[in-house]
Every structure is written in C-alpha cells, then in structure tokens.
Amino acid sequence: MNAREMAGLLDLAAPPKWGTARVLAAARNVEDLRRAFLRRVPRAVADFVDGGAEDEVTLRRNREAFARVVLTPRQFQGVAATDLRTELFGCPSSLPVALAPCGAIRVVHAEGELAVARAAAAAGVIYTVPSMGSTTLEEIARAVPPGTPQWFQLYLWRDRGLTRDLVVRAREAGYRAMVVTLDTPVSGARERDIANGMNIPPKLTRAAALDAARHPGWWWRFIQSAPPSFANVTDRTPSAADTTTMQYVAEQFDPGITWDDLSTVLDAWDGPVIAKGVLCAADAVRAVDAGATGIIVSNHGGRQLDRAPATFDVLASVLEAVGDRAEVLLDSGVRRGGDVAAAVALGARGCLVGRPYLYGLGAGGEAGVARMLELLSGELARTLTLMGVATPGELDASFLGAVAEHQL
Ligand SMILES: Cc1cc2nc3c(=O)[nH]c(=O)nc-3n(C[C@H](O)[C@H](O)[C@H](O)COP(=O)(O)O)c2cc1C
Numbered sequence: 474m475n476a477r478e479m480a481g482l483l484d485l486a487a488p489p490k491w492g493t494a495r496v497l498a499a500a501r502n503v504e505d506l507r508r509a510f511l512r513r514v515p516r517a518v519a520d521f522v523d524g525g526a527e528d529e530v531t532l533r534r535n536r537e538a539f540a541r542v543v544l545t546p547r548q549f550q551g552v553a554a555t556d557l558r559t560e561l562f563g564c565p566s567s568l569p570v571a572l573a574p575c576g577a578i579r580v581v582h583a584e585g586e587l588a589v590a591r592a593a594a595a596a597g598v599i600y601t602v603p604s605m606g607s608t609t610l611e612e613i614a615r616a617v618p619p620g621t622p623q624w625f626q627l628y629l630w631r632d633r634g635l636t637r638d639l640v641v642r643a644r645e646a647g648y649r650a651m652v653v654t655l656d657t658p659v660s661g662a663r664e665r666d667i668a669n670g671m672n673i674p675p676k677l678t679r680a681a682a683l684d685a686a687r688h689p690g691w692w693w694r695f696i697q698s699a700p701p702s703f704a705n706v707t708d709r710t711p712s713a714a715d716t717t718t719m720q721y722v723a724e725q726f727d728p729g730i731t732w733d734d735l736s737t738v739l740d741a742w743d744g745p746v747i748a749k750g751v752l753c754a755a756d757a758v759r760a761v762d763a764g765a766t767g768i769i770v771s772n773h774g775g776r777q778l779d780r781a782p783a784t785f786d787v788l789a790s791v792l793e794a795v796g797d798r799a800e801v802l803l804d805s806g807v808r809r810g811g812d813v814a815a816a817v818a819l820g821a822r823g824c825l826v827g828r829p830y831l832y833g834l835g836a837g838g839e840a841g842v843a844r845m846l847e848l849l850s851g852e853l854a855r856t857l858t859l860m861g862v863a864t865p866g867e868l869d870a871s872f873l874g875a876v877a878e879h880q881l
C-alpha cells in the first residue's frame with residue numbers, strides 16, 4: 474500500500490463532511506470552492522482540473538500578474554447601485570464574464586456540461602460548449618430555455634471532414650459564436666495526468682476502489698451514469714484496448730495547422746468567429762486578417778506552452794494591435810471580481826473563467842456552478858462600488874496604478 478492509499482484509509486475515520494448546501498453557502502470565494510472540490514473528487518480528477526503543463530510556471534504566472542495589479546479608487550462617487558450587464562459578441566450577458574470551454578467534465582461531476590449549461594442560463598451568463606465535451610452539443614443546446622445564447626468551441630482536427638461536421642452541427646443547434654482554439658497543435662505535457670495515468674473514462678484500479686471510501690458521492694454518481702467519453706465524436710472513438718481515449722484525441726490534434734485552415738470554419742459559419750489562444754500583437758492581427766471578429770487572450774490556463782506569458786501582461790499590446798477591429802476577451806487565472814475589473818479597465822470587453830466553475834461543479838453540481846457565479850458577480854459589484862463606478866463600462870486605464878519597482 475502506498476502513501477496515498479494509506480491516506481485514503483485513514484480518511485475513513487474523519488468526521489462526516491458538511492452537506493453540500495452548507496458547504497456552498499459557507500464558501501466566501503472561488504478558493505473556498507476549490508477546497509471543497511478537492512475534498513470531493515478523486516485525486517486524479519483534481520489534478521486533471523488543477524494541473525498545468527510541465528513545471529506549471531505559466532499556471533502560477535497568471536495569478537502573479539493579477540496580484541501585481543493596482544486598482545486606484547475614486548471616492549464619494551454616489552454609487553448607490555451597480556449594473557454589471559453587458560453584451561458579448563451581440564449576446565446579452567448579466568456580467569462581463571463567460572464560461573470557458575472545458576472538455577470531458579463529466580469526470581468532475583456526472584451531470585457535467587448539462588449542469589454547467591443550466592447554471593449559466595439561469596444566471597444569464599454565456600457558456601462556451603467544448604467540442605471535446607462529454608455530452609453532445611445537441612443535448613447541451615436542448616438543456617437550456619430556447620433563445621439562451623451559447624457559444625461553441627472548435628478544435629481544427631486533423632480530420633477536416635469531422636471538423637466541418639461539427640461546425641454544421643453547431644450551426645444547426647443554434648450556437649451563436651464559434652470559438653476556435655489556436656494553442657493546441659499538440660497537447661501540453663500535463664505531468665500530473667501522466668503520473669496518475671489519467672484517462673477518459675478513468676480506469677477502475679485498486680487505488681480507485683480505495684478512493685471510493687474517501688469520495689463516496691463522486692463514485693456513487695460515477696457508477697450510476699454512463700462513463701464519460703468524448704460524446705461528439707464517440708462513433709469515431711476506437712474501441713481497441715491498446716489505444717486509450719486520451720491517446721486517440723491527442724492524435725487528432727494537427728501540428729501542421731496554419732492560418733489558412735481557418736477557412737474550414739469560415740466557409741460553413743456565418744456568425745462571429747473568436748480566436749482563442751492569442752498571446753501577442755502579431756497573432757492578434759493575423760487572426761483578424763484571417764476573418765476573426767473576436768480574440769480571446771488565453772494561455773489555456775497554463776495547460777499548453779509552459780513559460781508562455783501571463784495573459785494580463787500581454788493584454789495591452791493585443792488591444793493596441795487590433796484597435797476596434799475585434800472585441801477582446803481574456804482568460805487564464807481569473808479568480809476574483811477584481812481580476813475582471815482590472816482586465817476591463819485595461820480595455821478587455823470581459824473575461825472567461827475555466828477552473829472556477831469546475832470547482833463549483835465538483836463541490837456541488839449545478840448549485841456549485843451557480844454559487845461560483847454568485848460569488849464572482851458579488852465581488853465584481855463590490856469592487857466597482859469601492860472604485861467609485863456603477864458599471865464596468867466606466868472603467869478605463871486611469872483606474873490602474875503602477876506598482877513601484879522595489880515592491881515587485
Ligand atoms: C479541465 C479543463 C479542460 C479544458 N478543456 C478545454 C477544451 O476542451 N478546449 C479549450 O479550448 N480549452 C480548454 N481548457 C482551457 C479553458 O478553456 C480556459 O482557457 C482555461 O481554463 C482558463 O484558465 P482558468 O482555468 O485559470 O480560468 C480546459 C481547461 C481545463 C481546466
């Protein structure tokens with residue numbers, strides 16, 4: 474028995490965990506939801522979500538960049554009420570935040586994408602549905618009231634026919650914008666996943682059986698539902714025992730991809746195309762020249778190229794390069810309302826969050842995602858009030874101060 478398995482047995486003697494509703498209500502912030510998530514999901518799932526590539530330098534850098542931000546308030550502005558509503562690519566949103574595409578999330582909670590879609594719709598927030606989802610794009614579209622805006626995320630797979638099919642399916646299902654991920658010519662090396670032998674669906678090993686005692690809720694839901702797979706492409710997923718689903722998916726990424734390949738999407742799609750994974754001015758211009766009307770400054774949450782820059786650090790140069798040719802959003806490391814305020818003050822239209830809603834999902838399913846959005850929106854409203862503005866649109870770079878060199 475190794476140390477991790479021993480820890481699993483010892484945990485049997487631990488006092489019962491609080492009920493989900495109390496845990497969610499007691500969460501003061503995203504980090505509290507993260508702690509609850511870590512207690513409730515198996516270690517391999519926690520690492521799959523929380524981990525980054527290689528030494529996780531970029532993963533840490535994203536938070537460090539936000540920690541350096543200085544917000545300078547204006548006092549006595551008479552902000553009796555705030556209004557966080559905005560529009561993102563023509564879609565109404567109750568706050569300048571959308572949910573980033575995260576694949577295979579029925580490993581986090583059996584209700585996976587459906588729980589996320591419902592919570593987002595109820596909160597008036599846009600959900601970006603992943604092409605590598607563990608629920609089909611059609612089921613997710615049907616899970617929300619008619620007219621609810623949702624976006625679809627696309628990988629330009631090696632198999633261009635499959636890629637084009639997904640675009641057509643997304644169009645027919647009523648998705649409002651196409652988010653094309655640029656930063657995945659190959660998968661980043663998530664070394665935690667390699668150490669854990671992470672696969673989709675997870676393998677039932679001896680360690681997994683021991684883990685069931687520690688996370689009974691997760692395992693109970695897991696055995697009662699169909700094992701998570703990449704639902705949009707199941708008919709193409711090999712059944713051969715020697716190829717894991719993760720390997721199969723990794724093989725679909727195409728390192729030979731170029732900007733010309735964006736035409737695969739543009740030919741079959743009339744709505745906004747948003748390029749996700751831009752990290753420098755030159756690529757922002759290239760994406761707009763290739764037909765994108767939106768940019769997401771993203772390093773994939775530190776999961777792809779380790780040592781890539783923090784997104785907040787490159788936001789200003791991207792904004793300057795595209796001017797008013799494209800709407801710019803940012804993700805990677807956004808955890809607080811103050812992070813959103815900082816990005817918007819610099820000129821971003823809004824932010825996306827990935828892990829924060831997965832923490833909520835793992836901690837409490839749909840109610841956990843709803844709680845995350847409530848916390849983030851409450852923080853943003855309080856931050857705006859403290860800064861002396863009633864709406865995100867009133868923020869500009871004059872609210873951002875500089876940190877003295879000796880303090881860094
Ligand atoms: C578990 C997980 C799965 C992800 N899957 C995808 C994906 O399928 N497609 C994609 O473009 N980005 C994917 N991402 C990246 C997110 O869209 C987003 O860029 C990132 O999570 C933002 O950083 P944050 O988690 O710090 O908020 C994934 C992220 C996580 C944590």
Ligand SMILES: CC(C)CC(=O)C(=O)O
Binds near residue numbers: 575605773776
């Ligand atoms: C479905 C997963 C392999 C996606 C993922 O982990 C990612 O894109 O970061």
